[in-house]
Amino acid sequence: xxxxxxxxxxxxxxxxxxxxxxxxxxxxxxxxxxxxxxxxxxxxxxxxxxxxxxxxxxxxxxxxxxxxxxxxxxxxxxxxxxxxxxxxxxxxxxxxxxxxxxxxxxxxxxxxxxxxxxxxxxxxxxxxxxxxxxxxxxxxxxxxxxxxxxxxxxxxxxxxxxxxxxxxxxxxxxxxxxxxxxxxxxxxxxxxxxxxxxxxxxxxxxxxxxxxxxxxxxxxxxxxxxxxxxxxxxxxxxxxxxxxxxxxxxxxxxxxxxxxxxxxxxxxxxxxxxxxxxxxxxxxxxxxxxxxxxxxxxxxxxxxxxxxxxxxxxxx
Amino acid sequence: xxxxxxxxxxxxxxxxxxxxxxxxxxxxxxxxxxxxxxxxxxxxxxxxxxxxxxxxxxxxxxxxxxxxxxxxxxxxxxxxxxxxxxxxxxxxxxxxxxxxxxxxxxxxxxxxxxxxxxxxxxxxxxxxxxxxxxxxxxxxxxxxxxxxxxxxxxxxxxxxxxxxxxxxxxxxxxxxxxxxxxxxxxxxxxxxxxxxxxxxxxxxxxxxxxxxxxxxxxxxxxxxxxxxxxxxxxxxxxxxxxxxxxxxxxxxxxxxxxxxxxxxxxxxxxxxxxxxxxxxxxxxxxxxxxxxxxxxxxxxxxxxxxxxxxxxxxxx
Numbered sequence: 001x002x003x004x005x006x007x008x009x010x011x012x013x014x015x016x017x018x019x020x021x022x023x024x025x026x027x028x029x030x031x032x033x034x035x036x037x038x039x040x041x042x043x044x045x046x047x048x049x050x051x052x053x054x055x056x057x058x059x060x061x062x063x064x065x066x067x068x069x070x071x072x073x074x075x076x077x078x079x080x081x082x083x084x085x086x087x088x089x090x091x092x093x094x095x096x097x098x099x100x101x102x103x104x105x106x107x108x109x110x111x112x113x114x115x116x117x118x119x120x121x122x123x124x125x126x127x128x129x130x131x132x133x134x135x136x137x138x139x140x141x142x143x144x145x146x147x148x149x150x151x152x153x154x155x156x157x158x159x160x161x162x163x164x165x166x167x168x169x170x171x172x173x174x175x176x177x178x179x180x181x182x183x184x185x186x187x188x189x190x191x192x193x194x195x196x197x198x199x200x201x202x203x204x205x206x207x208x209x210x211x212x213x214x215x216x217x218x219x220x221x222x223x224x225x226x227x228x229x230x231x232x233x234x235x236x237x238x239x240x241x242x243x244x245x246x247x248x249x250x251x252x253x254x255x256x257x258x259x260x261x262x263x264x265x266x267x268x269x270x271x272x273x274x275x276x277x278x279x280x281x282x283x284x285x286x287x288x289x290x291x292x293x294x295x296x297x298x299x300x301x302x303x304x305x306x307x308x309x310x311x312x313x314x315x316x
Numbered sequence: 317x318x319x320x321x322x323x324x325x326x327x328x329x330x331x332x333x334x335x336x337x338x339x340x341x342x343x344x345x346x347x348x349x350x351x352x353x354x355x356x357x358x359x360x361x362x363x364x365x366x367x368x369x370x371x372x373x374x375x376x377x378x379x380x381x382x383x384x385x386x387x388x389x390x391x392x393x394x395x396x397x398x399x400x401x402x403x404x405x406x407x408x409x410x411x412x413x414x415x416x417x418x419x420x421x422x423x424x425x426x427x428x429x430x431x432x433x434x435x436x437x438x439x440x441x442x443x444x445x446x447x448x449x450x451x452x453x454x455x456x457x458x459x460x461x462x463x464x465x466x467x468x469x470x471x472x473x474x475x476x477x478x479x480x481x482x483x484x485x486x487x488x489x490x491x492x493x494x495x496x497x498x499x500x501x502x503x504x505x506x507x508x509x510x511x512x513x514x515x516x517x518x519x520x521x522x523x524x525x526x527x528x529x530x531x532x533x534x535x536x537x538x539x540x541x542x543x544x545x546x547x548x549x550x551x552x553x554x555x556x557x558x559x560x561x562x563x564x565x566x567x568x569x570x571x572x573x574x575x576x577x578x579x580x581x582x583x584x585x586x587x588x589x590x591x592x593x594x595x596x597x598x599x600x601x602x603x604x605x606x607x608x609x610x611x612x613x614x615x616x617x618x619x620x621x622x623x624x625x626x627x628x629x630x631x632x
Binding site: 157 | 428431473527549
């Protein structure tokens, strides 16, 4: 192992091309990737048009949050977050308790770090303690591997984890003993201090750039944004350390964060998600993996976990 | 192969956990990744503070562009783009010729598609033909593998390519016969129509989201943004198809695009880039790969090509 490491370091230092002995990096193993289909790839609209109603599932109002964000033009934008109680049951329950006690009322987005995260908090008084919910909880960075929890394997090689896939719509990874949600675009996690158990959900963040997979298993992930990402990703970047805004007048206020079950039916955004264990989703993944159409001439034959967008649509 | 493909499809359909026979996805091969260092990871500021002056290189004014973007507050933001003549010599020469004939004067950003690209053009009259430069060129999607062009191998597994690394600061990939630049955050490429040879540089784009590596080898990449990404990534998303703005009054005008060699010295933004064949860059990569510090408790032991930011700093 030591000698391999030394060779790899040489490669990084530019010596690979100068020494005949240095090995090339290994080609990823991908023996169980579906073979290239014949002809051109079907388009996503065509795949979705051919999908069956039972391949879609509505969001569960008890496990969905709205963050309503007033816009400059006077309208109110809505960020819809699906929660993942299978992976962070205590944090999900706590964030719902915080929402229900009104903890998030008149909060704000306080941090926008380019190519990384948007983070929000109870900005009016960040030190205010919750009355019903908890300020901190024991970390839920991973959970034990459990075969009763859906996990649809993506056979394509992943840089970071031995196995990746989708768990009921959430991009996820696992090893022999554990499962965890991964940091892809739109992933929502729990801000914390250095102590693993210092987060609880009073501060949350969403990923707005290249998937920072180094955070996986280092932070509690509790959901993902299923609609409204563009409201977060297009905010001006903060100029302070780590992208924090330097003054409260730069904050972006949200009116509140609510559990959808508490929102009057007439005010809800009713969405359904293509099931990631459906045949149509498998077709979609393979069409992107082997994408070949009028524009794409060279199919990759591979697809990355964080390059797959799970379709969401209004319920008709 | 067929049977493997059938099994993988079953996995994608959720059957992996329901059948004892289905294999797990393969663990990526990573035998030549440097071993985990002892102790905590050095910070990037500490690594850079210890770097040597000869580990940095200035941008070459002949291979750098400025796009100056007036901001709402009256200031002018600057996007700095380093060009890659090793990979797209004809397109780089053409974009420089276009800049020098004034083709880009009073152009605009016409498209911002969330988690994908910002694209700009000569918006006042998109059909106007260049006088000196060319409207279209033969595609430069890849180039022949050439051992005289720097390529510092990243030994970590990559989803899309058999071998990845950095070529003089640019994230890149190669196989036995070809080399190409990869689509990471900040990569700049050449817009085109369906015909591979229909682009020339009159329309360019920059990647603002999760690396869309499916574009690799399907489009000509000619450089990357080394400063000013946040000016592009924070623009409002277009609401038309593919994120195009639906009306010219939504466009974001830039004053012009210039080759830095043509810019008076006093008006230049003088930057230097950490050489990706330097020992300090190798240290930086390994510190992120095995990141373990006050906040990060679980090192991944892997790092993705597009998760590595090449340091840029003002020349003192």
